[in-house]
Every structure is written in C-alpha cells, then in structure tokens.
Amino acid sequence: xxxxIEVQERILSRNEAIAKENRQLFESRNLFVFNVMSSxxxxxxxxxxxxxxxxxxKYRVGVVxxxxxxxxxxxxxxxxxxxxxxxxxxxxxxxxxxxxKKAVTHLPLDELDVLIIENVGNLVCPAEWNLGEHLxxxxxxxxxxxxxxxxxxxxxxxxxxxxxxxxDLLPYFDFRIEEVxxxxxxxxxxxxxxxxxxxxxxxxxxxxxxxxxxxxxxxx
Amino acid sequence: xxxxIEVQERILSRNEAIAKENRQLFESRNLFVFNVMSSxxxxxxxxxxxxxxxxxxKYRVGVVxxxxxxxxxxxxxxxxxxxxxxxxxxxxxxxxxxxxKKAVTHLPLDELDVLIIENVGNLVCPAEWNLGEHLxxxxxxxxxxxxxxxxxxxxxxxxxxxxxxxxDLLPYFDFRIEEVxxxxxxxxxxxxxxxxxxxxxxxxxxxxxxxxxxxxxxxx
Numbered sequence: 209x210x211x212x213i214e215v216q217e218r219i220l221s222r223n224e225a226i227a228k229e230n231r232q233l234f235e236s237r238n239l240f241v242f243n244v245m246s247s248x249x250x251x252x253x254x255x256x257x258x259x260x261x262x263x264x265x266k267y268r269v270g271v272v273x274x275x276x277x278x279x280x281x282x283x284x285x286x287x288x289x290x291x292x293x294x295x296x297x298x299x300x301x302x303x304x305x306x307x308x309k310k311a312v313t314h315l316p317l318d319e320l321d322v323l324i325i326e327n328v329g330n331l332v333c334p335a336e337w338n339l340g341e342h343l344x345x346x347x348x349x350x351x352x353x354x355x356x357x358x359x360x361x362x363x364x365x366x367x368x369x370x371x372x373x374x375x376d377l378l379p380y381f382d383f384r385i386e387e388v389x390x391x392x393x394x395x396x397x398x399x400x401x402x403x404x405x406x407x408x409x410x411x412x413x414x415x416x417x418x419x420x421x422x423x424x425x426x427x428x
Numbered sequence: 429x430x431x432x433i434e435v436q437e438r439i440l441s442r443n444e445a446i447a448k449e450n451r452q453l454f455e456s457r458n459l460f461v462f463n464v465m466s467s468x469x470x471x472x473x474x475x476x477x478x479x480x481x482x483x484x485x486k487y488r489v490g491v492v493x494x495x496x497x498x499x500x501x502x503x504x505x506x507x508x509x510x511x512x513x514x515x516x517x518x519x520x521x522x523x524x525x526x527x528x529k530k531a532v533t534h535l536p537l538d539e540l541d542v543l544i545i546e547n548v549g550n551l552v553c554p555a556e557w558n559l560g561e562h563l564x565x566x567x568x569x570x571x572x573x574x575x576x577x578x579x580x581x582x583x584x585x586x587x588x589x590x591x592x593x594x595x596d597l598l599p600y601f602d603f604r605i606e607e608v609x610x611x612x613x614x615x616x617x618x619x620x621x622x623x624x625x626x627x628x629x630x631x632x633x634x635x636x637x638x639x640x641x642x643x644x645x646x647x648x
Binding site (some may be wrong): 212215219226247248249275276277278279299300301328329330331333334336349352355358359360361362370374377380383389 | 432435439467468469495496497498500501507519520521548549550551552553556568571572573575576577578580581582594633
C-alpha cells in the first residue's frame with residue numbers, strides 16, 4: 209500500500225496548493241466561505257435552506273452543492289432563489305479544491321458576500337480536503353447516535369463548529385449531549401458546539417449570531 | 429487526476445484478486461460471509477447484535493468489525509459472546525480485501541458457520557470494494573431520508589439486500605417507502621428490500637428467513 213499512500217500524499221499536497229489559491233480568490237472578492245459536512249441524512253440541505261432564508265436579508269449568498277450523483281439538493285437550494293452550482297463527483301466521496309476552483313467560475317462571485325459549500329454526505333473523506341474555506345461546519349444528527357465523534361475523530365477534530373441537528377427528536381433517542389461535548393472538546397478544544405432543529409427552529413438564532421460573528425471577523 | 433485514476437484502478441484490481449482468494453478460503457471452510465454497509469448511525473451494530481442473538485442458536489457466528497477508529501462497536505458485539513476482530517482503518521473510508529484477509533487469521537474459521545463483516549459507516553466508499561463475501565447488505569434508516577438511493581446510487585446498485593431500518597420512526601418522518609423501492613429496483617432489479625425495527629423487532633423474522641435461505645444456497 210506504500211504506492212497508494214505516496215500518491216495520496218502528493219495529491220493532498222496539490223490540493224493544499226489549490227485551496228490556497230481558492231482562499232486568495234475569495235479574499236480578493238471579500239467573500240466569506242463555509243464548508244458544511246456530515247453523514248448522509250444529517251439534515252444539511254434542510255439546514256442550508258433555513259440558513260439561506262435568514263441570511264439573505266443581509267448578505268448575498270451563493271452555493272456550491274456537492275453530491276456523488278443527482279441534482280436533488282441543488283434543486284431544493286435553488287428554490288430559495290440564490291445562485292447554485294451542482295458538482296457531481298461521479299463516485300468520489302468528497303469535494304476537493306480543484307472542483308471548487310472550477311465550480312466558482314459559474315457563480316457571480318463579485319455579486320456575493322457569502323459562499324456556502326455543501327460537501328458530499330460523508331463523515332470520513334471530506335475531513336482532510338481543504339477547499340480554501342474560512343470555516344468548517346459539521347452536522348451530527350440525534351438519530352445517528354452519540355458515539356460518532358469517538359468513531360470518526362478526524363472530522364470532529366477538523367470542524368470549527370459542530371451543529372447537533374434534529375434536537376427535536378431527543379425525547380425519542382438515548383443521545384447523551386454531554387458525552388458528545390466531552391469527546392469533541394477533547395479532540396478540538398476550540399470547537400463551538402450548538403444545538404439546532406429545523407422542525408422547531410430552536411437554535412437558529414444562536415447559529416446565525418455565531419455565523420455573523422465569523423463573517424465579520426474576516427472583514428465583511 | 430489521471431495518475432490518481434490509474435493508481436486507483438490498479439489498486440482495485442489488486443483488491444479483486446485478494447477478494448477472490450478470500451472467497452476461496454471461505455468456501456474451503458464452508459463459511460457463509462456477509463458484508464453490512466450503511467451511513468454512520470443507520471443502526472448497523474444494533475442490527476447485528478439482534479441478528480447474532482437470533483442466529484447463534486443454529487449457526488456459529490464470528491464478526492469482523494470495521495471502523496475508522498475506536499473499539500466501541502467491537503465491544504458491543506463481543507457482549508453477545510461471539511468472537512470478534514476489530515479492524516481500524518486509520519482514516520480509510522472502507523474495508524478492503526487485504527484487511528479482511530489479515531483479520532480472519534485472528535478468528536477460529538474452522539469453528540464458524542457464518543462470518544459477518546461490519547464495514548466502516550459510509551454510503552460511498554465501501555460500494556466498490558469486494559471483500560470476498562457472498563452477500564452485500566445495505567441499511568438505510570428512516571431518519572436519513574428517502575432520497576439516499578438517488579444520491580448514492582453505487583451503493584444501492586451493489587447491494588443484494590436493502591434493509592430499511594428504524595421503521596418504528598416512520599410516523600415522525602416524511603419517508604416515502606414506494607419511492608425508495610422504485611429507485612432501488614431501477615438501479616438493481618434483483619435487490620430484495622425488507623423493513624426492520626430494532627425497537628419493535630418488526631421484520632426480524634423475515635430478515636432471518638431471507639438470510640437463512642442465502643446461507644443454504646451456498647450449501648451449509
């Protein structure tokens with residue numbers, strides 16, 4: 209497997225270089241970019257639709273939508289009225305910086321303040337692929353179970369913000385929030401942990417405040 | 429990306445060769461092997477604990493437990509009393525045939541009838557990695573949403589059996605079973621689709637009957 213590791217390292221270092229170029233492009237356009245990751249079915253697209261509805265009064269938003277196949281999510285996002293580009297990875301389990309570099313040429317970057325990247329539903333692969341984003345957000349939904357940070361540590365170590373989603377379902381599941389917080393803080397002491405529900409809208413105020421603080425940090 | 433694809437193909441074809449060796453080993457031991465795949469949190473481990481409880485009266489069962497990190501699942505499985513080997517992939521998003529070849533040297537194969545492989549929680553990567561198994565089972569849980577077969581077609585095309593899990597939660601979710609059945613049958617007309625709940629135990633009888641039919645097909 210030595211050959212595989214060597215090629216993988218070469219590809220990852222190329223990815224880092226392109227991610228840096230992406231970041232320079234984003235900064236030159238005063239664009240704040242965040243990357244949303246999770247397992248399939250954690251609620252990324254619903255969360256993004258609700259986030260866009262609340263952001264677009266203040267910020268001009270665009271979206272890059274990553275999926276292995278289909279345009280299902282891009283169609284849902286485009287119903288909010290914001291520009292969206294679909295990237296189909298054709299089998300790959302994550303977006304990479306080159307896919308983003310190409311995708312953003314199809315967006316009116318000069319007319320945007322915030323770019324959201326919805327990554328492929330996957331709790332493993334996207335963790336090590338920087339895209340040039342300012343912020344990495346990971347979603348963990350209550351039905352997935354509280355053991356996920358122990359089992360997929362790279363993702364939870366990489367994310368700046370952990371959003372516990374579908375918290376309206378807490379009464380139906382044996383999900384120990386304190387356990388998740390303890391493990392995630394151990395992996396990543398800086399991580400911010402928030403709770404959210406796209407049914408009751410609990411937590412959206414706090415999430416939007418946090419997001420806006422991050423947007424302001426990079427100078428918009 | 430040509431280099432990556434070329435190396436990937438070489439690695440996949442090596443994997444196929446080792447998978448064939450594994451299959452020969454399994455056949456020589458009269459061992460029936462099935463590979464269980466799903467997103468993180470679809471309920472694989474709970475499902476396997478319940479399956480093992482029902483199988484072990486009739487068959488001697490062993491388990492290979494695949495995870496990116498941790499021994500959480502192996503510990504849960506070993507409480508059933510069956511032999512279990514943990515494989516930590518250390519970042520890789522799937523098991524491969526070589527990992528299985530090595531792992532099974534730690535199991536008393538001559539004393540087993542059925543070997544269960546629990547793959548890494550991932551709806552993308554494990555699909556194209558044969559392990560030498562007789563049967564591929566994919567779990568899709570109700571909370572993940574009914575759009576998953578459209579968005580992750582490779583996995584649903586590869587699986588022999590689709591188990592819809594957590595069906596006790598159907599009243600709380602807008603999950604169209606007919607839609608899933610239609611898409612999966614389109615991807616894979618031979619696929620068998622079953623519904624199951626590890627809370628109410630609905631569907632376990634049918635699943636065990638189906639599994640036993642497959643075990644008998646290979647001659648045990």
